[in-house]
Amino acid sequence: MRRTYLTGLLVLALAGLPNILRAEDLVSEALAGFPPETIRVEFSSPAKLRKLSNYQNLRQRYVGPRLQALESALAELGVREESIDDLMLGWQPGKGDMGLYGFASGRFDPKAIAESAAARGMSPSPVAGEQAYCLEAGLAGSCVVVLGNSLGAFGTLTSLTAMLEGRAGQGSSLSSSDRLARLIGDAKKDAPIWGVAVGVAVGDWFRGWMPNQGNLKLDWGRVFETVESLVYSVEAGEKVKLDLKLDCTTTEDATTLRQVLEGLKLAQQLAWQDRNPNRPNPFEGMEISLSGRQISLQVTTGYSELELAGGVAAPSN
Secondary structure: OHHHHHHHHHHHHHHOOHHHHHHHHHHHHHHHHOOOOOOEEEEEOHHHHOOOOOHHHHHHHHOOHHHHHHHHHHHHOOOOHHHEEEEEEEEOOOOHHHHEEEEEEEOOOHHHHHHHHHHOOOOOEEEOOEEEEEOOOOOOOOEEEEOOOOEEEEEOHHHHHHHHHHHOOOOOOHHHOHHHHHHHHHOOOOOOEEEEEEOHHHHHHHHHHOOOOOOOOOOHHHHOOOEEEEEEEEEEOOOEEEEEEEEEOOHHHHHHHHHHHHHHHHHHHHHHHHHOOOOOOOOOOOEEEEEOOEEEEEEEEOHHHHHHHOOOOOOOO
8 A cells, every 4th residue: 555655655755846847858859860960959848938928028028030030931840839849959050941840849730730731732752761841942940850749850851860860860960969969968958948059050159149349340150250159048937037157268369258258248238228218227237257168157037128128048050
């Protein structure tokens, strides 16, 4: 009787943690399926964010054009945004819109999706033993594969082939990249949004995150060329809090970059005052600290300021 009682308690406890388990499973899917060339990974949990009263505001400012294209593709197949619980996105370098791919967990009906595709005249394309539905060839996220009632994959046919072969153990994957796997392990995975980036993806991330530098023209790749990695998280409650860490090649590089970031902060404040006089600046309270080769940066802002700023870490490419 005692064993039965304890087993019952364990079942109830596990039943109360479905989102955490799904999120962990999605990370595992990414490590097993994303190609080793991946230079940026981002997790987001619409299931968590939908509980916020400011969700629509946050979503409008956070979702970039490529994710909007993905949502449109899924809607064409009868998969609505509210059916998606978690997303795991990956990027490859130098491929523009062709470089975005990922996994999604939620509630999917393979039969209904197949019927929606047939009604729109979309014939399935075979991909690594699965059936992919493609809306418009050449657009990022235009092809979707349903892997079960709770898991789907998206990307170009080329990306999907590599992902599904890696997932099946028939090709190389991100799990062979100790560098990115370690960074993912260090990420704040209980946050509704978190991500990691290396190489040129670091500059791309900042380009989309810190707008409004006025007429200041920057070569973002050059600014962050000494940064080896970026790990970030976004918490959303009464306010939005961004926390990120940058690991530089040397302590001297970190010291120089901190000075550059302080200069960018000042330039942004001047540009903000010129464009949005007497309006709260979301970057005014940005805190930058230095410890050895690592720079830490924190920003806490309200949703109204976020709307004016154009988003926090919104995908820019």
